[in-house]
Amino acid sequence: MESQDLRKAGLKVTLPRVKVLEILEKTKQRHMSAEDVYKALLESGEEIGLATVYRVLTQFEDAGLVSRLSIDGGHAVFELEDGSHHDHLLCVKCNRIEEFVDEVIEQRQKAIALEKGFDMTDHSLYIYGICRHCQ
Amino acid sequence: MESQDLRKAGLKVTLPRVKVLEILEKTKQRHMSAEDVYKALLESGEEIGLATVYRVLTQFEDAGLVSRLSIDGGHAVFELEDGSHHDHLLCVKCNRIEEFVDEVIEQRQKAIALEKGFDMTDHSLYIYGICRHCQ
DNA sequence: AATATAAATGAAAACCTTTCTCATTTACAG
DNA sequence: CTGTAAATGAGAAAGGTTTTCATTTATATT
Numbered sequence: 001m002e003s004q005d006l007r008k009a010g011l012k013v014t015l016p017r018v019k020v021l022e023i024l025e026k027t028k029q030r031h032m033s034a035e036d037v038y039k040a041l042l043e044s045g046e047e048i049g050l051a052t053v054y055r056v057l058t059q060f061e062d063a064g065l066v067s068r069l070s071i072d073g074g075h076a077v078f079e080l081e082d083g084s085h086h087d088h089l090l091c092v093k094c095n096r097i098e099e100f101v102d103e104v105i106e107q108r109q110k111a112i113a114l115e116k117g118f119d120m121t122d123h124s125l126y127i128y129g130i131c132r133h134c135q
Numbered sequence: 136m137e138s139q140d141l142r143k144a145g146l147k148v149t150l151p152r153v154k155v156l157e158i159l160e161k162t163k164q165r166h167m168s169a170e171d172v173y174k175a176l177l178e179s180g181e182e183i184g185l186a187t188v189y190r191v192l193t194q195f196e197d198a199g200l201v202s203r204l205s206i207d208g209g210h211a212v213f214e215l216e217d218g219s220h221h222d223h224l225l226c227v228k229c230n231r232i233e234e235f236v237d238e239v240i241e242q243r244q245k246a247i248a249l250e251k252g253f254d255m256t257d258h259s260l261y262i263y264g265i266c267r268h269c270q
Numbered sequence: 271a272a273t274a275t276a277a278a279t280g281a282a283a284a285c286c287t288t289t290c291t292c293a294t295t296t297a298c299a300g
Numbered sequence: 301c302t303g304t305a306a307a308t309g310a311g312a313a314a315g316g317t318t319t320t321c322a323t324t325t326a327t328a329t330t
Contacts, residue, residue, distance in 0.1 A: 012326055014278060034317080049280045054317060056278095072205045072259060075316055089251055100247050108240050109262055116224055116233055118264035124207060125260045127244055129253035147297055149307060169288080184309045189288060210287055 009063035016048045020056045024066065024080050031069065031077045031097045069097075071126065087124075091131035098131075144198035151183045155191045159201065159215050166204065166212045166232045204232075205259065222259075226266035233266070 002021045003013040011017060023040045024032065032040070038053045057078050060066040069077045069088060077097070087105075089098040105125065113120035137156045138148040146152055158175045159167065167175070173188045192213050195201040204212040204223065212232070222240075224233040240260065248255035 052279055070207045089253055098251055102243055105240050105243050108237055112235050113262055113264050117267035118224055119270055120264040122263040127248055128257040129248050129255040132252035135254055187308055
């Protein structure tokens with residue numbers, strides 16, 4: 001029941017918000033740009049403006065419902081937040097995105113921040129390469 | 136003697152290229168956006184177009200004279216290449232940028248790419264936080 | 271159920287960084 | 301010194317994202 005998630009997040013239950021959340025949950029492709037979400041909405045017969053899609057995704061990010069990936073150069077990509085922190089591998093040929101978790105890297109990052117006197121708030125790690133399929 | 140560096144890189148020695156290189160070498164701030172470089176040029180009395188600054192920086196990147204950092208969301212930042220690979224720590228308050236190298240992380244990244252069947256071409260790692268000065 | 275009101279939306283314009291176009295200028299090989 | 305390919309400047313265009321503002325909608329209140 002998406003409307004509960006929205007209410008919990010302090011957001012009014014509006015048609016655009018419900019439909020964007022549905023798209024994110026139902027689409028097989030886990031990583032979607034605002035444009036991807038917008039097109040999926042059109043295909044499912046919903047006439048929701050692109051500006052609203054951007055607004056809703058940003059609100060979802062603020063509410064912790066989705067994460068935004070800021071990939072090298074291009075546009076932002078969103079993924080449903082499932083509580084599990086992870087980093088990403090990106091195929092530079094087909095744009096496939098894979099996820100990974102590495103505790104060693106997580107620990108080293110914390111240690112480095114500490115060494116440098118930084119109070120770490122976040123980090124972003126992307127490994128770029130050519131995936132199995134594209135080699 | 137910058138003109139030698141340019142010639143070695145296979146670039147004609149033109150005023151804009153010499154001046155951009157000078158700015159990158161003389162400015163205390165190691166990390167500069169295209170706009171920063173453009174403004175510095177104006178301040179030093181050079182009338183070089185912004186489009187040229189972008190072109191020159193991209194050529195320098197291709198030639199290996201500078202590296203381009205693609206920081207979260209915003210604009211690109213350039214730094215003179217000194218041959219040493221390193222990653223970055225960014226202060227989310229004052230935008231200070233610090234550098235670090237960590238062999239453990241480097242190795243783990245390679246291992247993860249291998250595991251996932253990726254032929255790694257590059258990676259980007261940024262640690263965000265609040266620096267000593269801003270805490 | 272009707273209403274008031276603060277919030278959300280759509281459409282288009284604005285924004286920002288970066289790239290492109292094209293006429294003009296420049297570097298440098300011959 | 302001259303010819304030619306390459307580089308430049310100015311402005312337009314591109315591409316993703318945000319803002320503006322009039323209109324619509326959700327929901328708290330009668």
